[in-house]
Amino acid sequence: METGPSPRGQHHERGIDEGAAAAGAPPRIPPQPSVPPAPTAPPASGPPLADWLRTPRPPAEPGIWRCGHQPLPPEDPDRTPTRQLLGGAVVAFLIGWLVWSLLWNGYLGDYWLWPLYVLTPDSWGGSMLLVVATYTYYGLVVAGLAAVFGRLGHWGELWRRASAGARRTRTPPHRTAPPVPEPHEDPAAWPGLRALGPRAAAAADRLSAEALSGAMSDVDHARLTRAVQEARTHPGGPEALSEEVLRYGSAARTHPSGTRDLPRRAARHDLALRQVRIGTAAVDPRNPQAYRGAGLALDPDVLGTSALVVGPAGCGKTSRVVRPAVESLCLQALAGQAAVVAVTGSGGSPLPEEAFDVVVRPGRPDSAHDLDLYGGTDDPDEAAGMLAEALVGDLAAGLPGGDSRRAATTLAQLIGPFRAAHGRFPAVPELRELLDGSTEALTALRDALRSAPAAGDVSQLRELDAYARQLGRPGDPGSLLADRVALLDRPAFADFFVPDGAAADRRSRASGARRAPRPFSLRALEHPLRVRIDLPERGHAEASRILARLVLAQFTDCVLAREDRSLFAGLVLDDADGTVTPRSLRGLQRLRSGHAGVLLTLRALDDVPETLRAPLLGAVGCRMVCAGVTPWDAERFAEVWGTEWVQTRDVTNRQLVSDEPLTRLLHGIRRLATGRHVTAESVTVRTVQRQRWSASDLANEVRAGHAVLSFTTVRGHRTPPVLARLGE
Incomplete structure (x- = not known):
């Protein structure tokens, strides 16, 4: 280009x-x-x-596509439904026709003709003037009946609605400048x-x-x-x-x-407001009046509260939500407004490679970039915290203390002394050897530490000795960390995760004449970068989950450490299976103040530990449930969306029994005609609380290609759930 x-x-x-x-x-x-x-x-x-x-881009509710939006008038609670209005008009017409038939056929006598007799002289008898006057009078009577019964049947309102519908149907759609x-x-x-x-x-x-x-x-x-x-x-x-x-x-x-510009666009964008359209709200009574028929869009104002999309495979999460969101953030990056990191499985990228500045493919020999295992930081404690979250964050509930902090302390006791001795963090094989408790490795590190320029600082030796003392004791996370690091110490990753300052010639010899991949750190998100990370899910599923947790941990730490937060930083995790941990949830809640957000997709909430499902739904501001979810997942969303006050009408029918002979006769005739007893209706109107969307509705009534979603802005404006068709 x-x-x-x-x-x-x-x-x-x-x-x-x-x-x-x-x-x-x-x-x-x-x-x-x-x-x-x-x-x-x-x-x-x-x-x-x-x-x-x-x-025009008029002000609108959060999540509404504002480019050319035409707000609907406020809903009239007293508006009569069209079907009911049509029924009343037909009944009024039939009654009016019956009255005219009775008059015309003389069943009501000729009393209604007395104005004609009074106004016409006797000399007009049998002349054409009497004929004209008679039919003129008939016309006036018909007009009077039409006026009376037309008002009773609301013919005027029905005519206005029919005319408006006909105009919309006959007017060809066109775009005017x-x-x-x-x-x-x-x-x-x-x-x-x-x-x-x-x-x-x-x-x-x-x-x-x-x-x-x-x-x-x-x-x-x-x-x-x-x-x-x-x-x-x-x-x-x-x-x-x-x-x-x-x-x-x-x-x-x-x-x-x-x-x-991007090579190809798959969605509609409005960069003036930084919006991307993802669907259209259905004209459904359960949707708020302001959203019915309106376009729905994502922008940094709602993505800044983070978003969660749940739905089975094939429901459109990637093609209709993830791809438009990534495409929008890439366009904003080209405009100097955002930085984006898209994490996907191998072969499942939402955008082609040429749409990104950096493409990281761990485990692929053709990858030009590597992923910094330590997040580009010089602080051993910070690096240990991010690495521990990646390695054992999914098992935090089973660790001492209930989170990964004990594992982070263990890692800090190793990588801190290693950096003090060698001026860099350990590579994956070196870290694995230390975590295994190798006597040779620990002795070599202790000797290197004593001969280092900072040998006068005995604190690092104390850290190393503390690690050596806890080896093999109950609750020692070292063996678990070693097992997890072993998943990254595979031949496919031999050229990857090499820290800054490590011997570059070792990587060059391992890869022959091929150029070694350059390490990339999420610290670079202070610039308008477009980054894609392809995880090696095929053959390395557990390693992919470790890397996904690592990217999420580094993202939440790095974007909050930015000095310049004018750029919106967005992370898109397509399939966040195994990435939701207690630490990541705390990070999601802090991103709003850092002008950043995360978009997560899940096939089901079962991919999240049971104790974290409710906190996850509470931590994200934008929630979307697609068609085909299980009743158990639907129940979680129905619970988080809560209830609302609605008016209910209870109709009670009771049979009418009369002792009057004439009334009993009329009731008997009516029963013979209708086959039902004569009843009287009693209507009770109550105001009660009901769920906005029940679990049964979410699981069974959301059609394919549709989703129910809600938005929250960074300023705290929340919207009720909205039924929408994705991709329109």
């Missing part, structure tokens, strides 16, 4: 390279070519950029940039011309909008930005990779 350069883009490139290299990240991105590209139209298969920018606003309000005219000075006004004119001509994409607009916001807060920022825009146009401030 052709790319366009800019001095600012090259500066960002160096920033990513230097910051990532310090954390063991990928090599420097190659320089950009000198010819800027002609980008594709901004929204795929959508209107031109200017019309797209001018499309929104009106052009004033220049100071037109987003296509760049009023924010224009207000920064005369030079900036000239730059705004160039961007406006490119937006109207189609040379600018929605990614360019989002990226440069962010650049304008940053320029306002930096001395000399407006001047520098104006010069770059005048020189490079919409190719200014390009992403360090030089990419200005």
